[in-house]
Amino acid sequence: MVFDKELFSIVTLSLEVSLLAIALATLIGVPLGVCLGRCRFPLKSIVVSAANTLMGLPPVVVGLVLYLILSRRGALGFLSLLYTPAAMVLAQWLLALPIVIALSHSAVAAVDPVIAQAARALGASPFQISMAVVREARYALSSAVIAAFGRVTAEVGAVFMVGGNIAGHTRVMTTAIAMEVDKGGFELALSLGLVLITISLAINVALHLFQRKGAQPSG
Amino acid sequence: MPLTLSVSGVHKHYGGNHVLRGVTFEFGEAGTYVFMGPNGSGKSTLLRVAALLERQDEGSVGYHSGAETLKADIALIRRITLVLPKVGVFNSSAFENVAYGLRIRGVGRKEIKEKAEKALDSLGLLHKRNQRAALLSSGEQQRLGLARALAIEPEVLFLDEPTASVDEKNTRIIEDLLVSIRKEANRVVVIATHDKEQAAKQADRLLYLKDGRIVVP
């Protein structure tokens, strides 16, 4: 194991980028998913199945498209975002968003309709009813966010393309591992791999806990 | 002024089912009113429509305070409540369940604690206030549903099959409470039940519902 400054900065950057992407995806995806679960509007089923399809979006395609857009020749080239952590945040956000939306939707849709009826009977406004349903789905919603976090931290293709794996700037755990293996730096690669496994293990334990807590015993 | 309720000529359809076929009644003073009738007679639907949780297809549902007819807005809805046969407890503690109705009304923390604990106590649930509501027995959940409704001190309280799927001990607790509410005589209580004994025991006035109409037995 190597625990040096380089490893530390790579791990820190990875976490910062992924947490930021997930936070933004949560901020937008959870309300959207809740809306999908609560509201009725035309073409709703199409939106839902679009979110479900986009959940499996191939990261390299996201990376490629984002690269072309952020490239100095691209539509958003003037922002100079290519090869910055911000570009990686954007890529991970794009990957996380459909997951958060689709899983939030099913989390809210899975709540027993009697909850909304009870809240309404107790005098809740339509907004408060939605909040009661969201509260009921809180563990499933947290699971949705954690699942998305798990996916983006393990992702390599998209962040490599738009981040560039620049030492000290945009080198994150996954791209560093890929590179270190390429040049035979197995020691650092293994250390990073262990950190990554630890994180994904923690994620799975958290997921399990949330799912167990969220499971309502009948009665 | 106490709240009074008048329902006239109410019809309700579900798909092709004509569930309510012109129901008319008036509850003019505090007391316990019981709707008796077999399953499928339209009791639940009538209660939901009367409690303003669903809109009727035809006819009118009106609440009055003295001579004034009140607008069916959220302020009015918050003066009445309905306890569903399947309570729908929230996935939180028993206390939080009972506090919910008060919280959404913006009641202060101290008052919430006072009122919620009083409601829990009246149904013998105070010692379970920190327990997760979902883990309570079905009888306790039914009591919790009633405590949740009482905490908000409704002027009109609708109870849909309050003791269905509840064991004897819990039935007694619930019925005793209903009796004491009736003695206080300060609110309208409307109960739907298919239990003849319960109906006879609780009712100030008994109405029979059959095939969506009020009938003379």
Add this chain to the structure above:
Amino acid sequence: MVFNLPVRSMASPKCLLKLIGLAPLALLVLFAGLVLVTNFANFTDLAWAGGKEIVCASTTSTENSGLFAYLLPIFEGKTGITVKVVARGTGAAIELGKRGDADVVFVHARDAEMKAVEEGYFVNRRDVMYNDFVIVGPPGDPAKIKTAGSAIEAFERIASGGHTFVSRSDNSGTNIKELDIWKKAGLDAKGRKWYLEAGQGMEKTQRVADEKRAYTLSDRSTWLATKDKDRLDLAILFEGDPILFNQYGVMAVNPGKNPNARYTEAMQFINWLVAKEGQEAIGAFKDAHGNRLFIPNARLDAR
């Protein structure tokens, strides 16, 4: 069936949050906000925050040699310009420059570089340094290339004996050089049974050659840096032919074609590399095993 009612009384935001019970998610958002506020300058392009930086497209082998990690801090300390190195294959690196996604291109494929300069994508190309290619293979040298008179002859012997040869096949500078030699030998190796296309970087290709008891073309710096570490049972069997000369060049993206390119800073970098200080730094650079990997050879005339 939804019974819409006017919302008259709304609970306070604090109460709402409690109602939702999503405290962990709120914490997450709070943390992310903190990261964003404290790290905004680092997360977006430093140029926004007033810092000067350029993107240098280079090759994986150059970066993996450790040269940039050695050179760039010296340059940054002197000029305050941060050089961000994006390492790709030679072809991809030049393409990045053509698209304007890099400001400087630092590769080792002279013909391809000259072509891109002629096409107008780059200006001010300079030779910087060189190392050379070597042919490595099993120490027993079954194809007897040790006694070959030229690299072309060595390739001919490998082909005629049907000895396994591993090609990088990744459009890298090394790969371009290899294909050039096959072409000069008048041989079409692609598709032959003994010709393996690895599609990998230099070090992995060497490992494949080691596993397959095969020949391959490598650059001396990678070879020196990795032969002990990877415990390669291979040896240098041919070297010294001028055709194996591996010239590294640097060139600036033409601001006439890509107005967004940071030409001024790019030229500062190029001028530093070819001037005395940069040249001496390149000459002083040694790998972890104490091998000198590059020989500086910049001349002052621009190409």
